[in-house]
Amino acid sequence: MAQLQVRPLAEENFPEKTGGNWKKYFTFNTDHKVIGIQYLVTSFIFFLIGGALATGVRIELATPDVDFVSRELYNQLFTIHATVMIFLWIVPAGTGAFGNYLLPLLLGCNDMAFPRLNAIAFWMIPPGGLLLMGSFFINEGAAASGWTSYPPLSLVNGKSGEFIWILSILVLGTSSILGAINFLTTIIKMRTPGMKFNNMPLFCWAMFAASILILVSTPVLAGALILLSFDLLAGTSFFNPSGGGDPVVYQHMFWFYSHPAVYIMILPVFGTISEILPVHARKPIFGYLAIAYSSLAISFLGLIVWAHHMFTSGTPAWLRMFFMIATMVIAVPTGIKVFSWLATLWGGKLRLNSAMLFAMGFISMFVIGGLSGVMVASVPFDIHVHDTYFVVAHLHYVLFGGSVFGLYASIYHWFPKMTGRMINETWGRIHFVLTLVGFNLCFLPMHYLGLMGMPRRVAEYDPQFATINTICSIGSYILAVSTIPFVINAVVCWRSGEKAPANPWNGLTLEWTLSSPPPEHNFPTPPVLKTGPYDYGTLDKRGSKKRPISQLRASDILSN
């Protein structure tokens, strides 16, 4: 690929600098690409920590008796596992890492709208995370009332651990809000001339929808947690029934954020999947507008379904019915996306590399979570399976099979752009197979456990469930091992992998017109578009040779 024409500056800057430039990742840097990588590496480290906690949970559950950790520590393990995975891995990796790294590149601008705010938002993550981890080492131990932290239990467990948990979520939530302001402003104001909403890449639509959700719902969680901390420390009774408070109000406020949070975690990944599939299928995305607007529909509907987490709680019957129907309707825009992705693959020329395998694995696993999601939305059925392992299976198919598979696909896809090096494909495929096998072995049998009567969040259980739990634990060990080839592969290739060209995948979105990695301020002048982001397979009518547009040089895509 001879694409030097648009990027002479970058090519000469890059090779010398990578060696000595690692220090910038530990500074208050305002370059969105540095911040994106800071988010990605930090959140991935927390992913490993959260995974270690989960492995602790599964070792305990390998047998019916309490024999690995104490009951108190067990409750801390699953509480912090969930908190880390949500607030320190999927949210910061999906929105923080890929949102920051990709948005300015895809939109054709030089940086985010508020670069310093962006750096502040990132630098709230490490203290928030360290605070949470540190709570394991105080006397009473970490928070142990589940990541939902329902009162009155959260008010009677260890106060210090609970308060640190609240503080940590407030810090991480604030970071998330700052990020969302930045994403929205950047998408609305900073698109390169000629890029309309209706021809910007679909990841931008997804981030637009996710950012709205963050802005609308996160402050409600912050409010709930501040009131909870008053109940905890000052003896007020907002949620404390012994003083006349109502614990169900907390559940409403909590889920008003925490259900949209699921979409905050999945929408950015929907976005990256819509970018990855066309590139490796060599076809335009199927149904651009349907995918774009279905993100908005999911965003809106996501705000009015929260009480489906409370069907067995203090929820009146008519509310149960309303939230059941609203929840089921979400299956429609989600279905549109899934079918559009399948149609994008159909008839293409699929490059089955690691990014594509994880993207297809994402569709496959996410669909299982989506189907069980419609089931648990049904009130009569949910009354049976609520708070059981059926729900544990469902949520992991959505958040691991969905979000994490999607994040892996995104890492493999943009690794060359981010690091300037190619990642080893063989080890990528091994990583994919291990992850797929371990994941399904761990979580598929949990559906059955829940249906048969095993509740969630227990350290001990009926011995009739022992065999299946052992299988789940073996799956979780495979899943833990699966990260090893990935980490080694990523580190080795980042240091000494084959040099990546500017456009290793023949992609048509703007980031591929820049060198790998892109220069500090991205585009020397605002790029002017000659093609849409998904014009694969269309012929260039201008040239004499009529080549597919994707095989043109960067200078053909950009007209400056």
Place this chain on the structure above:
Amino acid sequence: MLGGIALTLFCLWFSQNNHLLPVPASANAGAIDSLFNAMLTIALGLFVLVQGVLIYAGIRFRKRPGDETDGPPIRGNIPLEILWTSIPAVLVLGIALYSFEIYSEMGGLDPMASGGTMVAHNHGSHGGMAIAATMGEDSAADALMDLDSKGKALAYGVGAGRDEAASADLDVDVMGLQYAWIFTYPDTGIVSGELHVPVDKAVQLNIKAQDVLHAFWIPQFRLKQDAIPGQQTSLRFKPTVTGRYPIVCAELCGAYHGAMRAEVVVDSPEDYDTWQASMVAAVDPANKVTLAAATEDFQALNPKTMSDRDFLEPYGSEMGVTSQSFQGLPHHHLH
């Protein structure tokens, strides 16, 4: 076409013959199982469709070596998109209506109808609420009384089914506390750690919590309802198969949450009468066990420092439960 028919038949066959749920032991369990089977049929069909397309595409459309060309520039197909928007819409609408119908049938739509009258009934005849009143300082109970006296009987849960009488054949007050369930029979004054119900009779549970949230779940009845401090919830069911079934706490309630289990015993009418007679005989009128006393005794014991036997025995004899009653309990609980 043929494949579609085969797929439909397979999904139907699998869903109707799955053994994924425990034995249905209440009148409404069958309806919920039918709903599950219907949803499973649809889910399985869509699952096979999506996985089939993925695998077929992965094999049939994979890039051949040396082929650097692009695929066809197909950007959409409006009729197809309308089709795959409307089919899921119709499917979820159908599932929603079906769920609504079953929920209404099982009495979920109007739990207040039965819950409300039962609270009043307890007040009037047997002083069931007097037990709550003996809890004295417990403001949770006071709050509950307030709600009742204002006539706002806020009973959440599942009430009388569409074709059932508003008042049940048997009322039981259920109190959840860390880490046990205590069952009080307002009509007879029986206080027990084990729920006995007669087969084929409508049973109404009025559920409260002493300290934190709990959830009362009997998997074989497909019924679950949170026990909420300061609020009353209710469950209504008609057991249809005699036997012993687990009562599971499904809402995280502390370190021993996994050990918070009890049993429901669905008795034949004769067995139930025998049990009731033995329990009534064991109650000494001079030293009548109240819920408050049982709760206090329970809380005086610290389960963490006691063996199963030490922990359960005094508690059991207080209520007239003999050691035989505990033999059926699984042994790994409450270590």
